[in-house]
Amino acid sequence: FEGPKADRLRLLKATKTNLSAIFLLADGAASDWQTILTPTSQPILQFADHDGQTHNLYAIPHGDHADRTQDYLRNRTLVIADGHHRYETAKNYCQFMREETGQNPQTQQWGYVFALLVPIAIPGLLVLPTHRVLKQCPAGWLERVQQQAGPYFEITRRSGISGEQARQVLEQAGNENAILICSGQHTLLLIPKAGAEIPAMAHVPAAIRHLNVTLLHRFLFETCLQLDTESLQQTRYIRGEEEALAMVQEGGYEVAFIMKGIPTETVFEISQTGERMPQKSTDFYPKIPTGLLMRSAEGPLQR
Numbered sequence: 673f674e675g676p677k678a679d680r681l682r683l684l685k686a687t688k689t690n691l692s693a694i695f696l697l698a699d700g701a702a703s704d705w706q707t708i709l710t711p712t713s714q715p716i717l718q719f720a721d722h723d724g725q726t727h728n729l730y731a732i733p734h735g736d737h738a739d740r741t742q743d744y745l746r747n748r749t750l751v752i753a754d755g756h757h758r759y760e761t762a763k764n765y766c767q768f769m770r771e772e773t774g775q776n777p778q779t780q781q782w783g784y785v786f787a788l789l790v791p792i793a794i795p796g797l798l799v800l801p802t803h804r805v806l807k808q809c810p811a812g813w814l815e816r817v818q819q820q821a822g823p824y825f826e827i828t829r830r831s832g833i834s835g836e837q838a839r840q841v842l843e844q845a846g847n848e849n850a851i852l853i854c855s856g857q858h859t860l861l862l863i864p865k866a867g868a869e870i871p872a873m874a875h876v877p878a879a880i881r882h883l884n885v886t887l888l889h890r891f892l893f894e895t896c897l898q899l900d901t902e903s904l905q906q907t908r909y910i911r912g913e914e915e916a917l918a919m920v921q922e923g924g925y926e927v928a929f930i931m932k933g934i935p936t937e938t939v940f941e942i943s944q945t946g947e948r949m950p951q952k953s954t955d956f957y958p959k960i961p962t963g964l965l966m967r968s969a970e971g972p973l974q975r
Contacts, residue, residue, distance in 0.1 A: 690786035694755030786967035835913035852930035
């Protein structure tokens with residue numbers, strides 16, 4: 673998306689500051705990470721956010737601990753989980769400053785980018801689902817889904833459902849790529865059949881072909897429902913199951929597609945193949961609050 677990147681570049685030029693870190697997933701055993709993440713002092717800041725999450729901020733002091741940390745990170749594989757626009761903007765800013773100043777990026781603050789590294793092996797890291805809600809579906813959409821998706825999905829009908837019940841149904845489905853379709857009158861659970869290959873998906877990269885968000889957009893939306901550009905642009909992306917269902921039951925929207933979260937390991941593995949995750953498929957939790965830390969992108973590099 674060129675618009676957001678152009679906007680971020682203008683912001684970076686104006687502030688000369690990395691206002692928010694890119695979010696990197698890192699490999700390595702949990703026990704090894706615990707060794708370098710064990711605090712050596714008291715937190716320099718403690719607070720609770722609006723969601724009730726407690727945050728403790730520690731500083732790694734100069735010396736042996738910092739050296740061990742640097743040595744360990746040197747051998748890690750890193751994957752961008754969130755912040756692709758910020759990363760590409762940092763590269764564009766680096767190129768801009770190199771042309772403006774003629775200086776070596778390796779010696780300047782603007783030659784680097786601020787990053788948050790999160791070990792994929794640490795318990796508690798989640799990818800929360802992002803649900804889709806459509807204002808209007810084509811006539812006969814239910815029959816289309818049942819007829820065209822039937823050969824490739826196990827489809828079962830459900831009665832009226834709450835947000836908590838939706839989460840339980842998807843969890844019990846036993847398949848991370850299950851999709852729950854809810855309208856005012858109908859609720860369908862779709863579970864991909866083992867080994868089923870959808871001809872209409874043959875052009876989609878194999879690494880992301882079987883993800884629920886890919887199946888939803890590339891097959892259900894584009895092939896089964898044949899949604900036009902205007903309909904797709906009106907799609908709402910909602911984090912909470914309760915809110916998505918309320919929009920259908922009370923808010924004038926026709927159908928909600930309730931998704932199941934993708935395992936963090938899946939995101940890491942797909943990224944290592946060189947493919948990008950589909951849009952709105954990786955809402956990582958918990959997050960570091962924006963503005964907690966900032967980094968200057970001006971002047972000589974400070975080590």
